[in-house]
Amino acid sequence: xxxxxxxxxxxxxxxxxxxxxxxxxxxxxxxxxxxxxxxxxxxxxxxxxxxxxxxxxxxxxxxxxxxxxxxxxxxxxxxxxxxxxxxxxxxxxxxxxxxxxxxxxxxxxxxxxxxxxxxxxx
Numbered sequence: 225x226x227x228x229x230x231x232x233x234x235x236x237x238x239x240x241x242x243x244x245x246x247x248x249x250x251x252x253x254x255x256x257x258x259x260x261x262x263x264x265x266x267x268x269x270x271x272x273x274x275x276x277x278x279x280x281x282x283x284x285x286x287x288x289x290x291x292x293x294x295x296x297x298x299x300x301x302x303x304x305x306x307x308x309x310x311x312x313x314x315x316x317x318x319x320x321x322x323x324x325x326x327x328x329x330x331x332x333x334x335x336x337x338x339x340x341x342x343x344x345x346x
Contacts, residue, residue, distance in 0.1 A: 225255045227324065228281050229290045229317050234262045236317040242292040244337075245274030251317050252284060255325065274298035281307055290320045290329065299335035311336075 230247030231238050241247035248268065253260035267273035267280075274294065278301035281289060288308045302309055310329040312320040323329050 225287045226285055227253050227255060227288045227290060227321070228284065228286045229253070229320060230292075231262070231317050236260060236321065239316055240290065240292055240312055240314070240320055242314075244291050244294045244298065245272075245277060250277070252286075253321060255321070272297065275301060278302050278305075278307075281305075288324070290324055291332075293337040294332070294335050295337050296335040299332070 229251045230241040230244050231249045231251050232241045232247065233239070234249055236251055236253075241249075246268065247265055249265060250263045251260050252263050265273070265277065267276040270276055275297050278298040281302060282305045286307055288310060289302060290310045290312050292311070292313055294309060299309060309332045310324060311332050312323065312329055320329070
């Protein structure tokens, strides 16, 4: 399974970036092979970078994303492509991946951010 995680650094020991579309880096990992690579966010200065990152995830054949927050447009693009989105609030990429492997992360069924602000729970 291939996953994509926004990162504030170039290694799995770095923390998950809380801002999906504004992350400088993404960790692209193949869980079965236990290999990963860092991808620089080439859309950082574009308009609607989250949408472009979601489309890139489709191109990379990602099956899951782990995020702290994600906007509605990017979430919809991923959902329509059957890419599952999982929530991990704070910690390192390695911690997030380990929890994912153990089935300890909650799947998200809607976006939790809009225009840079977190939604409050209903």
